[in-house]
Amino acid sequence: MDKLDAIFAPDSIAVLGASTQKGKVGHDIFANILYGGYQGTLYPVNPKAKSILSVKCYGSITDIPDPVDLAMIILPPRLSLNAVETCIAKGVKGVVIVSAGFKEVGGEGLEIEKKIQNMCREANIRLVGPNCLGVINPAPSVSLNASFSKRMPSAGNISFISQSGALCTAVLDFAADKGFGFSKFISIGNKADVDELDLLRYYHKDPNTDVVMIYMEELSRSAEEFISEVREMTSGINPTPVIVIKSGTSDAGAAAAASHTGSLAGSDTIYDAIFEQSGIIRCHTVNELFDYAEVLASKKVPQGDRIAIVTNAGGPGIIATDMSEHSGLKLAVFSEETIKELHKYLPPTANFHNPVDVIGDAARDRYENTLATVISDPGVDSVLIILTPQSMTDAVGTAEAIVKIARSAVKPIVCAFMGVVDVSDGVGLLQKNHVPVYQFPESAARALGALYAQTRWLSRRVLPQYNIEFDKVKGEAIINECMEKGMTVLGELEGSRLLKCYGFNVLDMEIARSSEEAVRIAESIGYPVVMKIVSSQILHKSDAGGVKVGIENSSDVVATFNMIMERARAYKPDAELDGVLVQQMAKQGKEVILGVSRHPGFGHAVMFGLGGIFVELYKDVVFRMAPMGRNVVRRMIKSIKGYPILNGFRGEPKTDIETLEKNLVSLRAMVKNHPVIKELDINPLFVHKEGEGTTVADIIIKLEPVD
């Protein structure tokens, strides 16, 4: 038996802090459980009451003569702490603390929460909350409404996780209006113990949960742990679709014209990456959350992107076409047989091509025959039915026909029955029979688009991983050496040595302290060379006239060495000059930027994009978190708008994308091996022609020990 069963389907519940006083939370929750038809046994606990709502009351949970599965605690922090002690003594299997005043207020509240957390952990008891709305399980065999909310939702196949209690009541209210059914419903508040990942594991195994909706404020797990597990739940033979609405300020836009990874990696960008890699669908409004849940709960997945639209009015058909295309779908092209067949049922003024217009005076039969015909066309993957109330419209009859066909159809059918009152009976019939139905065609089309995105996720291509070997030991030695010297920012010289351990092609280079040494280095590297001033006090080398490229011979090397040193002295007389870096000239290629930024709690995020203006103005970059193998990296590279530039745009040769993929995989391995790397920018990396590799042309690495 799963530990969380004690939370969602306990055989017995004790309510600690149950109250006789109507309007108090301790009273209302007790009343909601009692009057909600809970199928187990319910015990109020309150030393001051004899009975509550006619039920015998106990002074302490330990006084209850029978075993107790779940303890609901509605008591202020200090009393909650004592209550948890008695619960452990009693041997409960789960605890839900509804009351607030803990971590969220800090100080003593935070202290008490930590103590309770540790106590439950040691006693091997699952804890929900504190600061939450409670738990609801509408299944008839349980019928548990242990929440603030008077309203028990209907039973269904969608489970909900909310970090916000307040949102729960609004969602329950909204769901009631939409005829929405839930399997399990929980508010997790401060997440002292049970969090989203625990619940996702539970819901994924739950035969009564087909879709999970989450309202998330922040994730409190490492991204790697979360993604690794959740992407398995959302994939495979028995996938559970997960939809999330995640709030949090849009900080990404704040850093205008930023070109380094640190300033581009806003937390919202990171969450996008986490959801994308986990196969979680992200919504931006509660409406979308419900819209997508409805279509995913119907458990039909389109095999492709070809949608057929059937409508009794032109305008809404065009709106649906628009939104379908915006949502990644294409209008299906019907076979000749389909069009011939449609001519049998539809009047000559109808439109026989997609979107099919059955004309305003269509009753049930035209809809029925048209739907049956188009859904049989092998070129159609899904169908959207639009009904606008007109004088001959038979909303109920049409709904009946759709339900009949949907029952035996493998392909998804969604409906837009427009209007609120006139079509409500038809809408009710569709809802009862789990045919997704929306008020407007654009919502229906968008939901189908989300469904098809699910298909693409489930059928994504998986290639074998690259087998790349790294020199972790040498890498660690280089880093330690720098750290010991107190270097927290590594430039090209040390950075290149480190990247070399991870298979990057770096330029040969060496620091010359004299012009003779410069000539010796240049001759050993081979001409042409680049020469750059090296001084920790001169960060903007070009401004100091400290960079010269394309130096072709020894006499120019001597002249350049002297010139660069002179200019540097003139630019900043007090700067300590380490010498001049003599560097191999990079072979040209397409410029890309690779970057890493470390995020406390989450781990490292790796960034990829085209360099220069593309990253600065167009923000054409993408982030990914671990796990980051070949497949994640392949899709990552393909996802930027500028990808065609790498893939042989306008007759140009293709670039070495495979090496680029390996570089990204290696970069991830590097920061995993050396978490002391806080930030890294390879900008630019030159990607050469296919088969010719890549070259690191500039690099900066910041080190900072992890707390």
Add this chain to the structure above:
Amino acid sequence: MDKLDAIFAPDSIAVLGASTQKGKVGHDIFANILYGGYQGTLYPVNPKAKSILSVKCYGSITDIPDPVDLAMIILPPRLSLNAVETCIAKGVKGVVIVSAGFKEVGGEGLEIEKKIQNMCREANIRLVGPNCLGVINPAPSVSLNASFSKRMPSAGNISFISQSGALCTAVLDFAADKGFGFSKFISIGNKADVDELDLLRYYHKDPNTDVVMIYMEELSRSAEEFISEVREMTSGINPTPVIVIKSGTSDAGAAAAASHTGSLAGSDTIYDAIFEQSGIIRCHTVNELFDYAEVLASKKVPQGDRIAIVTNAGGPGIIATDMSEHSGLKLAVFSEETIKELHKYLPPTANFHNPVDVIGDAARDRYENTLATVISDPGVDSVLIILTPQSMTDAVGTAEAIVKIARSAVKPIVCAFMGVVDVSDGVGLLQKNHVPVYQFPESAARALGALYAQTRWLSRRVLPQYNIEFDKVKGEAIINECMEKGMTVLGELEGSRLLKCYGFNVLDMEIARSSEEAVRIAESIGYPVVMKIVSSQILHKSDAGGVKVGIENSSDVVATFNMIMERARAYKPDAELDGVLVQQMAKQGKEVILGVSRHPGFGHAVMFGLGGIFVELYKDVVFRMAPMGRNVVRRMIKSIKGYPILNGFRGEPKTDIETLEKNLVSLRAMVKNHPVIKELDINPLFVHKEGEGTTVADIIIKLEPVD
């Protein structure tokens, strides 16, 4: 009296084709007018009936003894034609043809529609339809429901124009559910006469219309006419906000990696330009249409973008913050006095900064005091109130308090009362008092964002126009010369001559037929020069080895001439070679693309963007239609993402944006003067440093006489 008064507020109506048979359109519309409480006199016309619904019936409209303002015609096309004749004879002032079977089916239907159109025009009668739902005016003094729809909406200050009849019924249905009131409601069908612009003129003057909603399928006016008039209506002292939902397939995305104006100028892009220039707000869902109408109808405009959020739950507050920022708003920073004042009313656990959390147990008083306090802060431009139903929540009381404050407030207040059932009384109270209220905080925040966009539109900066002179006569002569020669595609040589007439800085160039001539031309232009093969059979000059740049002296000119001619002969032995173009080398600058494409019915669209990959992959281009003076062009240039590149990015010098503005104004003048120009691409135009102008580096112009 406006001619359209006869449509919206007639003193008397005749229904031609009124029927005794329930369920027929001719019966139902008559019944809807009659039972809708129409304040004028109603006459059924039907040669076969004595009375309809107890009202005396006439055999012909000419038999009616009294004057008739409006004729509603519900008859098949041929009978409609006869009916219109009798209406004209009777001297009606307006005609509405509800029936379908006209232009939209083609053939005879189209012919009849044209005849009716001409007859009405000659008789100076306004015609609505055919193929429409009818007209509704809920004002108590008129109370006219001349439509299919049984449902008479409540009276309000929003007017609606729909090209789709079917959408109307759904919108009426939806509006009833939302407690939405209308001023005028019309379905315009085939728009044989009355169209959107006619109605916008009428609504703009109508004292009972404060907001206009349009459902548009396509515009049937020149863009210049539409924009010129509508932008005046949406601006000025008495602006009427206009919101549109425009359907139409998203063809812009279809042309992948396109780099010429023709393929980028999809009709959707053109409509975006038209709405943008007219000050019309474009929506993509019917929900948005209602959401925006509601907030605009409340007639309060924020002075700035600083929003204050007041909530009784953290989660929804974060969601609202998110959507506010996505919608162009900023969270207000409260003054110290405000925060001090809030401490008086709120418990210590509240959040006193924006978004203000009044905590879950807030009743009416905390909301009231908090709203009164934050709205008085001079750093706040608008307020969003979020209410989630919790145990102490007083939805009605809070609504009362909000209404009270809103009544005297200049700043806009919008509400999100979450949930459907539990908060409905409060919602009803807000609606009744015209305080915009939404189900979810994201809708409320988005609507406020739309409201602020309206502020920006109303307060846009207007600079005096440029005074540029053109040589239209010479331009016309150049075009005529080319047309006479049968040239429909002008390249650099002729194109440059034409652009020169419009003040563009073009390169000196001339065709050389011999190497001696080439030297002569090069010496007169001055070195370095560019040399290019000229042959109408060789379009891809580079592929033929037919382009060489940077030629520095006469011997190189001779060698290059011979080489280019030889290569061209080898590349395409049968090609007719006109010679070699000897051209001045362009001074470098930032590359931009200017383009024009002609759209039947609409006129010319002018495109601007950064050149190369920016247009091909990032589609960072913008279109504008006439009127296109300095101000439109200035905002056009600023609107692309890559604008900073022109404006001195990362310490680079600013470019000559003023000359670029003049070029765009001139380009528009050129295509207005010479509408035969079907397509034009200046790609690239080099924009030099501030004060140094621009240079046309390549050009192609397609000519085609206008039908």
